Structure formats: structure tokens, C-alpha cells
Amino acid sequence: MEQVIIIGAGQAGLSTAYYLKRHGIDPLILDANASFGGSWVQAWDSLKLFSPKEYSSLSGYGMPTTIDEYPNRQEVIDYFGKYEQRYQFRIHRPVKVLDVKKLDGVYQIKTDKGDFGAQSLVSATGNFSGKVMPNFEGIEKFNGIQVHSSEYKNNTLFKGLNVAIIGSGNSGSQVLAEVSKVAKTHWFTNKPLQYLDDDLDGRYLFELSTKRYYAGLNNEVIGETDEFSKIVMTDSVKEARNRGVLKREENIQEFTKNSLITKNKNIPLDAIIWCTGFETKLDHLNGLNLKQDVKTLSDGPHSTDHTNLWYVGYGEWSGYASATIVGVQKHAKQTAKQITEYLHS
Ligand code: FAD
Numbered sequence: 001m002e003q004v005i006i007i008g009a010g011q012a013g014l015s016t017a018y019y020l021k022r023h024g025i026d027p028l029i030l031d032a033n034a035s036f037g038g039s040w041v042q043a044w045d046s047l048k049l050f051s052p053k054e055y056s057s058l059s060g061y062g063m064p065t066t067i068d069e070y071p072n073r074q075e076v077i078d079y080f081g082k083y084e085q086r087y088q089f090r091i092h093r094p095v096k097v098l099d100v101k102k103l104d105g106v107y108q109i110k111t112d113k114g115d116f117g118a119q120s121l122v123s124a125t126g127n128f129s130g131k132v133m134p135n136f137e138g139i140e141k142f143n144g145i146q147v148h149s150s151e152y153k154n155n156t157l158f159k160g161l162n163v164a165i166i167g168s169g170n171s172g173s174q175v176l177a178e179v180s181k182v183a184k185t186h187w188f189t190n191k192p193l194q195y196l197d198d199d200l201d202g203r204y205l206f207e208l209s210t211k212r213y214y215a216g217l218n219n220e221v222i223g224e225t226d227e228f229s230k231i232v233m234t235d236s237v238k239e240a241r242n243r244g245v246l247k248r249e250e251n252i253q254e255f256t257k258n259s260l261i262t263k264n265k266n267i268p269l270d271a272i273i274w275c276t277g278f279e280t281k282l283d284h285l286n287g288l289n290l291k292q293d294v295k296t297l298s299d300g301p302h303s304t305d306h307t308n309l310w311y312v313g314y315g316e317w318s319g320y321a322s323a324t325i326v327g328v329q330k331h332a333k334q335t336a337k338q339i340t341e342y343l344h345s
Helices: 011-022 073-086 170-179 202-217 235-242 283-288 328-344
Strands: 002-007 028-030 090-092 097-103 106-111 114-123 145-148 162-166 184-188 252-255 259-262 266-268 271-274 309-311
Touching: 002 011, 002 106, 002 328, 011 028, 011 073, 011 328, 028 114, 097 283, 114 328, 162 170, 162 266, 170 184, 170 235, 309 328
Parallel strands: 002 028, 002 114, 028 090, 114 309, 145 271, 162 184, 162 271
Antiparallel strands: 097 106, 106 114, 252 259, 259 266
16 A cells, blocks of 8 residues: 555656655656656657746756757656656556546555555646547548647658648647648637747746736735737747748638638648647546536645545646646645645644
8 A cells, every 4th residue: 555646757746756755755656658758758859848947947956958048858858757766756657547446535546557555646647638629610521630739749741731730829839830841831720819029938927927826825916917828939930930921810610521611711621730738637537536627626736525635737727837847846845745744644
């Protein structure tokens, strides 16, 4: 029987393990991936962080020097690998958690490599498996290529094709920037495009987010802001702007088997890249009969239904800014403290 099992060894799982170790607790981490790096392993080849390493590090051991100002995907993966080694975390992988049940207050964790028991449980599986792909009229008829940004690797597959990029965020703009070098691209977004100023990056968003977090704690009135939904002007997006490809098409009306129809155009189409984001999927916890609406599942990371269950790293519903490397740490720290109190109660 383990004191704590953490499901997932991405940044959220590692950060929670770090703080638990500081409380003298050595959690067991179960991770479905074959190797370290969390979802960064699946990210596209050219992905870079929005902030320099000082703003992209977990507690204790910072990210080593990077080639460019902004760490690339492989540097993030390697950093997480070194982080695991430095703190000698106990990680079993690849181990996929299939279901969790609770018996007499103890978790029975069923995996593809056997069963485990735990007094307390942290779910840190991220949102990467919860692809959002909105429904459009006629989409079932389309017989070209379709990939979600979570499956996109590079532009090779799209050379010479007519490609629709759907989605206005950072994924959409960065994928468009890359694919438009080899393909005829069309960009569709459900809202007008908004960009951050050229000289701003993740540091600005981090500082803004911190300011708002503390204002909230002090009960200060904070107005709405759309800064977080603006596109960050990475070098690749600036370069795409110089080529004149950052253009939004009119709204999609319907798809046919090989085209897309708008009010005034019929656009031939070979491929769609869905850059339409993610939502939380907690299928591995089905046996706990959780509430359907994730927003009601927890107060911060702590479950509102189970005293010995925590959710770390899923974004706003499980903790302010928790889906970022820097932002997850305060929630991981809080989780470790609450678990320690639970185990000693
Ligand atoms: P993940 O990294 O997804 O890790 C979850 C782990 O859980 C995985 O290893 C997975 O295999 C495992 N797992 C899942 N299900 C199971 C199961 N049933 N059993 C066992 N294991 C399981 N963040 C930043 O801080 N800075 C940035 O600059 C930044 N840029 C980004 C740019 C883009 C385009 C995108 C899409 C994201 C960016 N992010 C950035 C956010 C960041 O990538 C993710 O939010 C982050 O990876 C989430 O970490 P996590 O640990 O919660 O989940």
C-alpha cells in the first residue's frame, strides 16, 4: 500500500512529487508515456516556450542554459528528465491507469501493468488527451486528412496541399506559420484575431497573471481582460505576418467531401488541422462516479467529494494558471501540504 500515488509524470506530477518529498513523503508516480517529458513529447517539433528558462522552471532545480532565449521542445523534455533524476522520483512507466475505485477509504488503482493501492491520490494527467474538435455542417462527408494540433508534428505531410487551419490561438497561429511555407493555407477563427505587442512574451502574461492572482486574494476588484487570449508574436508568427499569410477567412458554412463552403467562396480542401484546444477528460477515474461538470469537482486542487483526492495542473478549474510550468507550483505545494495533513490526521 502506497501513501500517495500520483497519476501522470508531466510538470504537474513532478512538481507535486517535489513538494511531497520536502514533507518526507516519497510518492509513487504512474505514467502512461514510455519516457519522460509529459505531453511535451507529443508536441510539434518546432514548438518553443513563450518565456525564457527563468520563467519556465520547476522549483528547486532550474532549467539549464538553453540555445536560444526561448527553450525548445527537446530542451523542455530533457529538463524534465534531469529533474526526475535529480530528485530520484519513483516513476513506473509505461503504466496506464485504466480505472480507480475506492474501498474503505483506500484507492484501488487498476492499470495495464497490475493493481496498486494508495491512501491518497493525485490526478495529474493533463488535458492533452481531451481534443476539442467542434462540429460543422457536413464535416462527416469530408474525406481528406484531419489532424488535431496535438497530433501535428511538422509541415511535411501538407506539402502542396490546400489546408484549412481552424482555431485562433497560439497553436493556430504557429501551425499556420509553419504549414503556409509549403501549402496553400486558409485560416478560420470564431473570433477576430488579436495579437500581443511584438515586444511582449510569456513574461508579460506571467506578471499580469501574478498581479491578478494577488489582487483576487486581497479582494480587490479586477476587471475582465482579453490579454491572455491574444496571440503571442513568436518569431515564426512575425515571419508569417511578413509573408502576409495571417489572414482570417469568412466563417465556414459547411464542408463537402473535398471542399469548404463560406458565404462567398467554395474552397478546395485536402486537409484540416484543428487547433481548437483541449478539455479535461478524467476517464481513468470513472470508477469514482465523479460529477460531470469539472468546475464543481474541486476547490483549487482539492476534491470537493473525496478528502484524499487532488487534481493538479488542469488549468483554471483546478487552480489559477495551473496549466503552466510556473503556475502549477503553488498548487502542487498546497496539494503536498494538504496530503501531509491528511496522512497525519
Ligand atoms: P502533461 O504534460 O500532459 O502530462 C500528463 C502525463 O500524464 C503524461 O505523461 C501522460 O502520459 C500521463 N497520463 C495521462 N493519462 C494517464 C493515465 N490514464 N495513466 C497514467 N498516466 C497518464 N506551458 C508553459 O508553462 N509555458 C509555455 O510556454 C507553454 N507553451 C505552450 C504552447 C502550446 C502551443 C501548448 C499547447 C501548451 C503550452 N504550454 C505552456 C502548456 C503545457 O504544454 C501544458 O499545459 C502542460 O504540458 C501540462 O502539464 P501536465 O503535467 O498537467 O500534463
